[in-house]
Amino acid sequence: MPAWPxxxxxxxxxxxxxxxxxxxxxxxxxxxxxxxxxLDPVAATSELRRDELTGEWVIVAxxxxxxxxxxTQATGCPLCASRPGNPTEVPEDDYEVAVFDNRFPxxxxxxxxxxxxDRRPGFGRCEVVCxxxxxxxxxxxxxxxxxxxxVRALIDVVQRVRSGPRGQRSRGRxxxxxxxxxxxx
Ligand SMILES: [Zn+2]
Numbered sequence: 001m002p003a004w005p006x007x008x009x010x011x012x013x014x015x016x017x018x019x020x021x022x023x024x025x026x027x028x029x030x031x032x033x034x035x036x037x038x039l040d041p042v043a044a045t046s047e048l049r050r051d052e053l054t055g056e057w058v059i060v061a062x063x064x065x066x067x068x069x070x071x072t073q074a075t076g077c078p079l080c081a082s083r084p085g086n087p088t089e090v091p092e093d094d095y096e097v098a099v100f101d102n103r104f105p106x107x108x109x110x111x112x113x114x115x116x117x118d119r120r121p122g123f124g125r126c127e128v129v130c131x132x133x134x135x136x137x138x139x140x141x142x143x144x145x146x147x148x149x150x151v152r153a154l155i156d157v158v159q160r161v162r163s164g165p166r167g168q169r170s171r172g173r174x175x176x177x178x179x180x181x182x183x184x185x
Contacts, residue, residue, distance in 0.1 A: 009156070012091065015039045018101035020089075023153040024095060025145065033091035042101075044108035046122030059106045059122055067104035073135050078103075081133035095133045096146065097153045102126035109164070125164065127157050138183055170183070 010031040012020045016039035022031050034119045046061035071077040078089045090098045107124025114120065131139060137149065 004148055004152060007152060008116060014089065014091075014100060016041050016103075018103065020091075020098065020100040022095055023097035023099065023156075024147055025149060028096060029092075029094075030094055031095075033093070035087070035091045037087050039103075042105065042108075043158070044105050044110070044122065045110065046106050046111070047113070048120040048122055050118040052118075057120075057127075061106040061122065063175065064104045064106060077135055079128070079130050080135050089128070090130065090133070095130070097149050097158060098130045098133075099153055100130075102128050125161055129153055129157065141148055 006026050008024050008026075008028075010022050010024065012022065012031055012033075014020050014036040015037045018115055022028075024031075042065060044061070045063050046059055048057050049060055050057055066178070068078055071079070071081065076086055077090075080086075080090075081093050082088045082091050083093065083096055089100055089103065092098075105124075105126035107122045107126055109123065109125050111121035111123040127147075129150070131146075131153075132142065139150070142150070
């Protein structure tokens, strides 16, 4: 088992105020590019509802109907690095690991409401962890140091969520551009 690689976490931001953090190994270029897309603020209106039949809690998030679904490079993938004329969720033209707040979150830290009923505010945090800027690369294609960098980034996300208010529920996704997979909640 290799040791944890050295890494740094330059923080950036996106045009609508969402957080973006790169996870870089030594030698990576400085992260200086600014997101200049004309984005509207994120508006999340989800809630948790208890299923009367199963007793399970489910997330109802109607505002996510317009979210990006299985994008291709031809249609404009938001998880790829930015290119001239095709700005994405990652302003740099290359990256190793990028973590940012989901633009279409199923849960939001801004949710407020009654926590004692069968319909509760969708309180939580949704972040996307992109582990490569190459659209078709798989996690299995990465070298071990790079995989450890991804794991390190995931640990950071979990620690950040756990230290947040009210024991935030979290929903994470890993992405490689052509696919994003749910990690859990
Ligand atoms: Zn992509």
